[in-house]
Amino acid sequence: MSSNLKKIKDTAEPGRRSFLSKLWLGLGLVVFAESIGVVFAFLRPRKPRTSEGGFGSIITAGPVGDFEPNSVTAIVRGHFYLACLEDGGFLALSRKCTHLGCTVPWDSKNNQFTCPCHASVFDIKGNVISPPAPRALDIYPVTIENEIIKVDTRKPIRRSEFRPEQVMYAKRI
Amino acid sequence: MTYNLNGFFSRIRHSIIRGPVYPQTEQECKRIITDSLILHFRPRTVPEPALKFSLTWGLGGMALVLVMLLALTGILLKFVYVPLPGKAYESILVLQNEVWFGQLIRNIHHWCANLLVIVVFLHMLRVFFTGAFHSPRRFNWIIGLFLLFFVLISNFTGYLLPWDQLAFWAITICTGMVEYIPGVGTWLQKMLRSGPEIGPAALLMFYTFHTAILPVCLLICMAFHFWRVRKAGGVIIPASLDDQSDTKPGYVPTIPNLVLRELTVALVLVAFILVFSILFDAPLESPANPGMSPNPAKAPWYFMGIQELLMHFHPVFAVLIIPVLVTGTLILLPYLTYQSNRRTGGVWFFSRKGRRMGIVAAITALVITPPAIITDEYFMNFTASIPGLPTLISNGFFPAAIILAGITGFHRLIKRKYNASTNETIQTLFILLLVSFIILTVTGIWFRGPGMALTWPWNPELSSS
Numbered sequence: 001m002s003s004n005l006k007k008i009k010d011t012a013e014p015g016r017r018s019f020l021s022k023l024w025l026g027l028g029l030v031v032f033a034e035s036i037g038v039v040f041a042f043l044r045p046r047k048p049r050t051s052e053g054g055f056g057s058i059i060t061a062g063p064v065g066d067f068e069p070n071s072v073t074a075i076v077r078g079h080f081y082l083a084c085l086e087d088g089g090f091l092a093l094s095r096k097c098t099h100l101g102c103t104v105p106w107d108s109k110n111n112q113f114t115c116p117c118h119a120s121v122f123d124i125k126g127n128v129i130s131p132p133a134p135r136a137l138d139i140y141p142v143t144i145e146n147e148i149i150k151v152d153t154r155k156p157i158r159r160s161e162f163r164p165e166q167v168m169y170a171k172r173i
Numbered sequence: 174m175t176y177n178l179n180g181f182f183s184r185i186r187h188s189i190i191r192g193p194v195y196p197q198t199e200q201e202c203k204r205i206i207t208d209s210l211i212l213h214f215r216p217r218t219v220p221e222p223a224l225k226f227s228l229t230w231g232l233g234g235m236a237l238v239l240v241m242l243l244a245l246t247g248i249l250l251k252f253v254y255v256p257l258p259g260k261a262y263e264s265i266l267v268l269q270n271e272v273w274f275g276q277l278i279r280n281i282h283h284w285c286a287n288l289l290v291i292v293v294f295l296h297m298l299r300v301f302f303t304g305a306f307h308s309p310r311r312f313n314w315i316i317g318l319f320l321l322f323f324v325l326i327s328n329f330t331g332y333l334l335p336w337d338q339l340a341f342w343a344i345t346i347c348t349g350m351v352e353y354i355p356g357v358g359t360w361l362q363k364m365l366r367s368g369p370e371i372g373p374a375a376l377l378m379f380y381t382f383h384t385a386i387l388p389v390c391l392l393i394c395m396a397f398h399f400w401r402v403r404k405a406g407g408v409i410i411p412a413s414l415d416d417q418s419d420t421k422p423g424y425v426p427t428i429p430n431l432v433l434r435e436l437t438v439a440l441v442l443v444a445f446i447l448v449f450s451i452l453f454d455a456p457l458e459s460p461a462n463p464g465m466s467p468n469p470a471k472a473p474w475y476f477m478g479i480q481e482l483l484m485h486f487h488p489v490f491a492v493l494i495i496p497v498l499v500t501g502t503l504i505l506l507p508y509l510t511y512q513s514n515r516r517t518g519g520v521w522f523f524s525r526k527g528r529r530m531g532i533v534a535a536i537t538a539l540v541i542t543p544p545a546i547i548t549d550e551y552f553m554n555f556t557a558s559i560p561g562l563p564t565l566i567s568n569g570f571f572p573a574a575i576i577l578a579g580i581t582g583f584h585r586l587i588k589r590k591y592n593a594s595t596n597e598t599i600q601t602l603f604i605l606l607l608v609s610f611i612i613l614t615v616t617g618i619w620f621r622g623p624g625m626a627l628t629w630p631w632n633p634e635l636s637s638s
Contacts, residue, residue, distance in 0.1 A: 117346060
């Protein structure tokens with residue numbers, strides 16, 4: 001009788017024991033996963049602080065009349081170039097090369113952007129003339145109110161190539 | 174009273190040093206040796222052939238010495254360096270101009286870090302070419318790859334810290350490469366840069382990785398690595414040349430035979446580093462200017478091979494597919510099926526045939542790679558010659574397929590010509606790729622000038638920029 005009881009105990013206990021140890025193991029894994037989640041959330045990039053009128057805010061580039069057609073002006077505080085196309089339309093081009101992120105200088109002699117890092121070449125509209133850059137320069141939305149050009153540098157717009165609807169025109173009176 | 178005081182001091186002494194300080198008898202001598210701390214890390218005796226310098230070239234020991242030098246100089250640098258974009262460059266100037274031996278400490282840290290990459294890489298080659306990656310050393314090869322990875326990442330994170338033009342743009346380019354990883358690229362790049370552009374958060378993160386996380390990772394992997402060396406029975410020793418005699422090699426005491434040799438290598442290395450650091454200053458360019466990329470802007474030299482790949486392949490191939498394939502192959506290397514039943518561990522290049530095939534592979538790579546670079550640079554434009562296809566196919570898939578076909582053809586040819594074993598064939602292909610990679614790296618470092626155009630290293634344009 002007593003040996004029989006022991007037998008039942010022996011078979012019953014391992015089940016309970018293994019269940020409990022699995023439970024502990026599971027809890028341990030949950031703790032581990034939570035900690036990983038906390039670490040990643042902690043390290044998540046914060047929104048960079050932007051000063052009014054600096055990169056990451058809405059920047060006033062100037063009155064329409066200040067820009068000659070077929071010219072490119074660097075707006076240094078906004079990290080972009082304001083391109084005035086031949087027909088008087090405006091494009092705000094990011095200065096970041098789409099290949100690996102170098103800053104592209106405007107070469108006014110040849111009327112093109114030439115990246116110093118891997119020799120990508122872009123035209124005044126930001127289109128790729130020569131690879132390795134895979135797509136046209138990013139643009140920022142341009143608005144023109146009362147003949148004053150404003151550029152929203154909060155988020156660049158990725159594009160594969162130039163299209164006419166990206167250009168902003170001042171209303172002719 | 175005197176007696177009591179003596180007893181008091183001897184109690185203190187015995188609590189610190191367990192054995193007698195000045196051994197009188199032979200018994201005591203032996204006890205000191207077996208109790209000593211050194212023999213906690215080293216076996217009591219080592220096989221005599223293991224002492225031969227040309228077996229290992231002392232590269233593992235050198236790596237350890239360099240890591241220790243890096244830790245010591247790195248801690249000193251932490252007393253002066255400020256990880257803030259406005260202050261970092263200034264603190265380097267203070268270090269160099271106002272702190273006693275500041276320039277020297279920075280130079281030692283800089284040159285040790287660069288030499289460590291070379292030494293660790295050569296150590297990997299030594300292990301491969303002496304066949305020291307088969308069982309029971311298989312997993313230690315993997316740990317070694319992790320160590321190589323951590324050394325590279327440590328170097329890379331340290332590269333940004335001076336916050337000069339060189340640092341800023343090298344890190345911009347390298348984190349720019351990450352963007353091309355399909356799916357997670359943009360997210361990963363944002364994590365690495367702690368934002369859309371490299372700024373204060375990125376510098377602080379690189380600093381934390383460089384000075385806290387990576388040293389701990391390195392330390393853990395190193396301890397594991399050394400322990401597995403001990404468990405595998407020490408460094409690999411060539412089997413006796415005539416297969417019949419199975420005589421065990423003679424054993425000699427570790428102290429002084431091995432320890433003295435290690436000390437000698439360490440001291441020569443330290444002396445070399447010191448002289449080199451006195452003669453050559455670590456580079457420091459003008460402060461970082463996010464508005465102006467220098468021309469040319471290059472990655473750190475150990476990533477120049479990948480940057481050179483970028484000149485020839487679509488980025489997805491250059492920064493993802495090719496590196497992943499190479500890393501995967503390196504990881505699988507010890508687990509492939511090798512048909513040799515001969516004990517060949519410890520023999521350089523496996524066999525005489527292996528050596529001959531290796532020379533053929535090295536010459537092939539030397540003859541083919543430079544013309545391939547020049548052809549792709551000036552005469553061949555995959556994107557233009559195959560219009561209507563995405564560049565991923567025309568400038569990625571096609572050149573990769575051509576190279577793969579070339580490697581397969583070479584493999585067939587050499588296998589048939591030499592009737593070689595798997596060990597010899599794999600070693601030959603390894604040499605082919607290794608030499609090609611070294612040529613790509615050398616091209617990137619010395620043969621790329623302004624606008625990343627091919628140029629001669631002695632071109633005055635390069636030195637003036």
